[in-house]
Amino acid sequence: MRAKDAVGRYGENVAARHLEDAGLRVLDRNWRSPSGELDIVALDGTELVVVEVKTRRSDACGHPAEAVTELKLRRIRRLAAEWLVAHDVHPSGIRIDVVAVQVAERGAARVERLTAVLE
């Protein structure tokens, strides 16, 4: 496994723990379809939350959340529909969250959650 993939994996674990601490129920992780991958799918009450996790080791290339582009959000929106077709879950609504994880040299990673980013 390459270093960047390890960082990503670590970030997703941090993000999943953060969501569970916030009272969300994680349904699925790293769900793949031919057109892409969803990092985390969770339920917030009756609302389905599709979470994109972005992890960065430094600010050199900007804030992690900046890397989530419009194009990427639209792909996630499409994947969310595919995920619903494949699973027997009937949420009251869908939203997309972004969790930005900034890994520190030492100590705990900084986690920020941005909710309902696609309008």
Added chain:
Amino acid sequence: MTVGRTHAVSLVGLAGHLVEVEAYVARSLPAFMLVGLPDASLCESRDRVRAAVASSGLTWPQRRVTVNLSPASLPKSGSGFDLAIAVATLAAAGLVDPAAGAGVVHLGELGLDGRLRPVRGVLPAVAAAVAAGYPRVVVPIGNLREAELVPGASVIGATSLAQVAFRYGAEIAEPDDVEPFTAARPAQPPPATRDLSDVIGQATARRAVEIAAAGAHHLFLVGPPGAGKTMLANRLPGLLPDLTDAESVEVTSVHSLAGTFDPADGLVRRPPFEDPHHTATAAAVVGGGSGIPRPGAASRAHRGVLFMDEAPEFSGRVLQTLRQPLEHGELVIQRAGGTARYPARFQLVMAANPCPCGRSIGTTPDCHCTPMARRRYFSRLSGPLLDRVDLQIDVLPVTRAEVAERGAGETTAVVAARVRAARALQTSRLAGTPWRTNGEVPGRWLRDRLGARPGLLTELDGSLDRGILTLRGADRVLRIAWTVADLAGRSAPDREDVGTALALRTRGQSGQ
């Protein structure tokens, strides 16, 4: 999340509109939206503001920042909104005290290093802010002296965004003194010592220039090359009285917007002088440009002199565009981006050769131009335009006898004193009317004022009958006659004054 609020000013022509700048920081993906009808140049402000905030030692909020410029229906342009956008954003992000910047007008362009660059049009912008009830203004230090010229404004000059943010309570180290950007001094020719006594001979032309100065009449000089037309025209502004306070603010505002004003010298107190080259386009003379049109030479000559040397060489279109300002004293320029109104009450001075070769003048013309060429040369100066020019005289070549008499000519100071006295007479006579000089007064008022004086207007009526003068031309002669009388200190023109005026109007052809 709070909303950060501050103010800026948008200039449309010389009219400033107060713009409220609001910023909202939403917990969403990082983005920077600028709404409220910004044009392309204003949209670039986003990148400057972001870089300037980072350079000031502050953290740009990694959120969705929406900046709104309201009223949203008013088109906005230019870089002068940078500081207001930055302050509103910092306030919304909680990085500075939101109350500190509220109700203050911020003007200025930001450099990527966070320093404040001076902008154009600060004088009219600050005046508009004060008029709208917002006397507290922050401007780039390079514009401080200009902004302080506005009465009633409480102005703070800032060198950098960091300095402003620190004053508003940002948690950054007190910024060091950075080298401030100063306004580029507009290139100005060294003030040449232009004295009327430099002009050799030309008694008639000097008199015409004096009358033009005294009554604010337009002037048309026709003469061969080298006779001194340009010299005479250059010396006209020196004869004009100082601008009044209200005029100074108007003139300075136009020059501030045009970028031809050096704030180090304070308000423009002397009548400006503009001499566009004859290849000038209509946009250069009356104003133009993309989006909101900017003032041209005619507006920069407001309350001063617009000198058009080699007038027949100007394109016909340029000459025709001058008819509107000559009639109304202002220019209304309509473009897709909006309508701009600029004052343009200038004194027009035109100079021309009598024909393309320039020698067809005096009693023994040594000219080889064909009659057709001569006609074509003058046809550009259409009747309607020339009809509006009160004084039309021939400037004859200087003879050796006149050169020998050199030194007899009066100096600018002597003539300017007479002009001031004549202007004072006009001011007292025209008190209570909308006019201030003879050059503005309509003919009817002058006729009524003159009353019935038998014999006074015989010569004038004769010229009218023979078709040498139009009715408007006759009115112009009357105006000049009043000015001649004012210069002589008489209470009303006599027959001789009317005769002088007639000769100065018709290039000496009335007797032929």
